[in-house]
Amino acid sequence: MEPQGLGGRESARRIAEVLTWDPLVRLTHWSVALLVLLNGAVLEDEGQPHVWVGYAVLGLVAARFLWGLVGPVRARFASFPPSLSAARLHVDEVMHGRERRHASHNPLGALMAYNLWATLLAICATGLMMESVAFFGVEWVEEAHEVLFGWLMISVGLHVSGVILESFLSGRNLVRAMVGSFRSGRGGGA
Amino acid sequence: MMKLAPCALALTLVASPVIAQEVAPGDQIGTEIGAIASALSERGYEVRKTEREDGKVEVYAVREGRRFEIYVDPETGAVTRVKEKH
Numbered sequence: 001m002e003p004q005g006l007g008g009r010e011s012a013r014r015i016a017e018v019l020t021w022d023p024l025v026r027l028t029h030w031s032v033a034l035l036v037l038l039n040g041a042v043l044e045d046e047g048q049p050h051v052w053v054g055y056a057v058l059g060l061v062a063a064r065f066l067w068g069l070v071g072p073v074r075a076r077f078a079s080f081p082p083s084l085s086a087a088r089l090h091v092d093e094v095m096h097g098r099e100r101r102h103a104s105h106n107p108l109g110a111l112m113a114y115n116l117w118a119t120l121l122a123i124c125a126t127g128l129m130m131e132s133v134a135f136f137g138v139e140w141v142e143e144a145h146e147v148l149f150g151w152l153m154i155s156v157g158l159h160v161s162g163v164i165l166e167s168f169l170s171g172r173n174l175v176r177a178m179v180g181s182f183r184s185g186r187g188g189g190a
Numbered sequence: 191m192m193k194l195a196p197c198a199l200a201l202t203l204v205a206s207p208v209i210a211q212e213v214a215p216g217d218q219i220g221t222e223i224g225a226i227a228s229a230l231s232e233r234g235y236e237v238r239k240t241e242r243e244d245g246k247v248e249v250y251a252v253r254e255g256r257r258f259e260i261y262v263d264p265e266t267g268a269v270t271r272v273k274e275k276h
Contacts, residue, residue, distance in 0.1 A: 136257045136275070137238030137250025 020180045025075050028064040029178055032057055032120065036156075040149065051131060058124040061117055079104035082114050094169050106166070112159050119155060123148045212253065213260060213269050221267040223247055230260065246270060 021029075035057050043050045068077040086107035093099045099106075105113055126145040129135040167174045211233040213219060219229040226247055227237045235251040235258070242248070242264075249260040257275040262268065 131275075133252055133255050133257060136252055139239055 019074070020177055022072050022075055023180075024063065024067050024071065026178055026180055028060045028067075032060050035060070036120075036152065040153070051127070054124055054127045057120060061120050061124070064117070074104045076104075080107070080110035080113070082111055083107055084111070087111050094166060097169070099170050108162065109166075112155065112162060116152070116155055116159065119148055119152045123152060213272060215269050215271060217269045218267045219262060219269055221264050225267075226262050235260075 020026075035053050039050055039053045039057075043053060067075050073079055080102075087110075090099070090102075090107040104110070123145060126141050126148065129138075129141045130145065135141045163174050166172075213230065213233060213235075220226040223240050226249060227240060230237050230249060230251055233253075235249075235253045237249055237251045239250040240247060243261075245264075247262040247264050249258075249262065251258050251260060259271075259273040259275065260269060261271040261273075263270050
């Protein structure tokens with residue numbers, strides 16, 4: 001996708017629009033958020049429901065991973081490759097109020113998405129290890145599981161802050177893209 | 191075959207106490223973590239972790255490929271609960 005150099009009122013209107021993510025992206029995003037909240041704050045660490053919820057998270061991340069390979073173009077990994085230099089450029093653009101529109105995640109958001117997925121997978125992996133005979137009761141695995149969860153919480157904080165800050169600076173409500181428009185035929189435009 | 195029978199019987203008599211050493215609630219296995227851990231090791235458990243939880247000693251142990259959480263009352267030295275993880 002070529003970044004568009006937009007100018008004038010028409011493009012201002014277009015840049016104010018936020019495209020809603022496809023249903024699978026939205027479903028996996030909110031389901032994972034809900035299940036992480038459930039496992040982190042509601043369910044007992046040692047109970048079987050905690051394990052089932054962990055499997056569900058793993059399944060949802062796996063579904064999103066497949067979607068990243070075969071889903072709509074905007075949801076594909078190829079549309080938001082991890083790139084530090086692109087992320088730096090993006091920060092610079094946002095700070096100077098001249099952000100380009102990105103077809104998929106913006107480059108900074110993309111890094112956060114990969115970080116969140118990697119962290120979730122690592123939490124699931126250590127959780128599965130704790131359920132195995134080989135690593136049952138092995139302390140470093142439990143500690144890794146907890147430290148990774150701490151990192152996930154920090155990441156979620158940064159993610160939410162980033163969404164709020166970027167929405168404020170760019171004048172585009174990014175939350176809408178993940179919630180979806182409740183009015184049919186309107187792409188979540190303001 | 192007839193000559194083997196007493197041997198088999200003798201083997202069974204020797205072997206059975208070893209087989210029947212899985213711990214059960216009520217067994218006295220120790221009041222201190224060190225004693226509890228060694229008692230469990232003698233009974234064929236591989237002790238992975240011990241911790242104090244709600245006034246009890248909780249032991250994470252593996253025996254013959256099965257995962258157990260064993261709770262011991264450090265006051266009486268008795269096993270209060272054996273939970274096998276499935």
